Amino acid sequence: MYIKKISSLIMAGILMVSAVGCSEAKGTEDRESMTLKVGVMPAVDSAPIFLAEEKGYFSDLGLDIEVQVYTNAMNRQSALQSGELDGAMTDVIALVNNVENGFDIKVTTSTDGAFPFLVNPNYADSKEVKVGMMEISVSNYLADKSLKDYEVEKVYINEIPARMEMVGAGSLDMAVIPEPVASNGELNGLKKIMIENNEEFSPDVMVFTGSTIKNKSKELKAFHEAYNKAVEDINEDDQEAREILISKLELKAEIKDKILIPEYNQARVPDKAYLEGIMKWNKEVLGKEINLKYEDLVDGSFVND
Numbered sequence: 009m010y011i012k013k014i015s016s017l018i019m020a021g022i023l024m025v026s027a028v029g030c031s032e033a034k035g036t037e038d039r040e041s042m043t044l045k046v047g048v049m050p051a052v053d054s055a056p057i058f059l060a061e062e063k064g065y066f067s068d069l070g071l072d073i074e075v076q077v078y079t080n081a082m083n084r085q086s087a088l089q090s091g092e093l094d095g096a097m098t099d100v101i102a103l104v105n106n107v108e109n110g111f112d113i114k115v116t117t118s119t120d121g122a123f124p125f126l127v128n129p130n131y132a133d134s135k136e137v138k139v140g141m142m143e144i145s146v147s148n149y150l151a152d153k154s155l156k157d158y159e160v161e162k163v164y165i166n167e168i169p170a171r172m173e174m175v176g177a178g179s180l181d182m183a184v185i186p187e188p189v190a191s192n193g194e195l196n197g198l199k200k201i202m203i204e205n206n207e208e209f210s211p212d213v214m215v216f217t218g219s220t221i222k223n224k225s226k227e228l229k230a231f232h233e234a235y236n237k238a239v240e241d242i243n244e245d246d247q248e249a250r251e252i253l254i255s256k257l258e259l260k261a262e263i264k265d266k267i268l269i270p271e272y273n274q275a276r277v278p279d280k281a282y283l284e285g286i287m288k289w290n291k292e293v294l295g296k297e298i299n300l301k302y303e304d305l306v307d308g309s310f311v312n313d
Contacts, residue, residue: 047096051186053119056238065234095216099146112218117275122187127199140183147184191263
């Protein structure tokens, strides 16, 4: 009887340890399944993502995130379309054209950026101006909005560093360059002129593929939650954002106080009127008719009401 009792206790202990082990294994498995790969551009828009990663906000929520920086938007787009990325930082001009062409992506939040012109110091403010930009992108959109009184020759260059080099060499009068890379150019002798955005939303956005939205809703919820936490930090004190941008983008430390830091918003999606305006511009300037509904472009389920 005594032996049976001891055996029962031992067996109960084994079962308890086994149950705990299974529970821990399951927890580990769940945690390991929370992965996300995103592509960002060398822009101040990326600061909340960089900071959330640096401060462990993603990992605190069980999300293992991989952040890739792209200086060429076409390379980023290829990585997104080939499935190498779950989501990426892009702009609403590229968004509407990609969705119209059958690529299943949606905006889950706007981001906040700053886009100056970098100007060759020998440019004499002529009404005829040669401007470097990317064709289907925010750079084209902002140049059109800002240079209405000029006769603009548009030169399409995807690589951001190449645009800056051509401005410095005098091959271009100016180029639309995202901040903080623009401040690096300013440090090298180019003039930096801020492009004012008087619209409610920034033209930059984070998009995720349809399959990611469908199959990784927990990951996306954690992504936006960590993003919002980093936004709160930056708006309280932007020094960490300046430092993390310089570190992650391998920029010169001397630009720290020159960087134009926007006021970041909590995760939010652009409204219907804004996207309809983008589609109208797309038709008038790029000559491409966009036949999409707001719901084809936006998923607002990961932002706060």
